[in-house]
Every structure is written in structure tokens, then in C-alpha cells.
Amino acid sequence: MAHWLMKSEPDAFSWNDLVKKGKSDWDGVRNHQASANLKAMKKGDRAFFYHSSQELAVVGVMEIAREHYPDPTDETGKWVAVEVKPVMPVKRPVTLKQMKAEPKLGHLMVVRHSRLSVSAVDGKAWALICKMAGIKANSQTGS
């Protein structure tokens, strides 16, 4: 299973919005590198939900509910979306500051390339961030 980190401005779409909706298209991605990551996602993959701009922290864990399909908000048909659903909130948000301060996370794209909105997280980093967040890395949805 692969792991990811996906950014959203909470003003536009927040973790609570996703919880309220139950599931959502992750659309509007207009960057080739980010889009390539969307295309690489498999159903059942896990992804961190990261609040950009204000909170600057990982706030929840999502699951990829549907693999990539044409982005409904894209008229050109060039870009793709995936469907996500919430798995669980974190117990403690893991801030960008914390991730930058942790040498084992220094290689992460979210740290090195701030403008990339969808990035991959390797297994070790995933486990560490889960630990920092006070949650279990492999907890199940039960569904």
C-alpha cells in the first residue's frame, strides 16, 4: 500500500468538510507532478490530509476510495481527480514545523517542495508521522 499527503486550504475545503460529506472528489489539481501522483494512487491507499495556508499541519487520515478518473471541474479533460473518504482524525496535528525539525522527515517532498499539493510519503515516514500524531499507522476502517 502506498501513502500520500494531500494539501487543501481549509477555507476552501477542510478536514471537517470531508467528514461532513463522508466522501469527496479530490479535484482541482492542476500540476503535472501532483497529477502523476493522483494517477499512481490505488484504491485503499492512505493519505494524510494537510491544512495549508493557516494551520500548516496534518489533521487527518484519508483513504483513496476510487482511483483516478477525469476531473469533473476540468473542461479540457486533461486532469484527473480521485475520490477520498475520511478514516480518522489525528489526536494531535503534526505541524510543518515539527516535520521540518525532524531529520528523518527532511527528505519528504512536503518539506522540500512546498508548492507540490499531492506528494508521496514513504512507509517509514508515514509510521513516524502517525506516531507524532498519536494514532496507529495501520488502523482499519472496519468497512
Add this chain to the structure above:
DNA sequence: GCCAACGTTGGC
């Protein structure tokens, strides 16, 4: 096909 100008993103 190059590159300057411009727009956008996102951390600070």
C-alpha cells in the same frame, strides 16, 4: 525553442 513577464501558491 528561448526567455522575459506575469500569475499563483504557500510559507513566513
Add this chain to the structure above:
DNA sequence: GCCAACGTTGGC
């Protein structure tokens, strides 16, 4: 609110 990083656009 500012600015660095980066992507895109358009003139040549």
C-alpha cells in the same frame, strides 16, 4: 501582506 519558488504564457 510580503516574497520566494515555480509554472505558464506569449513575443520573438
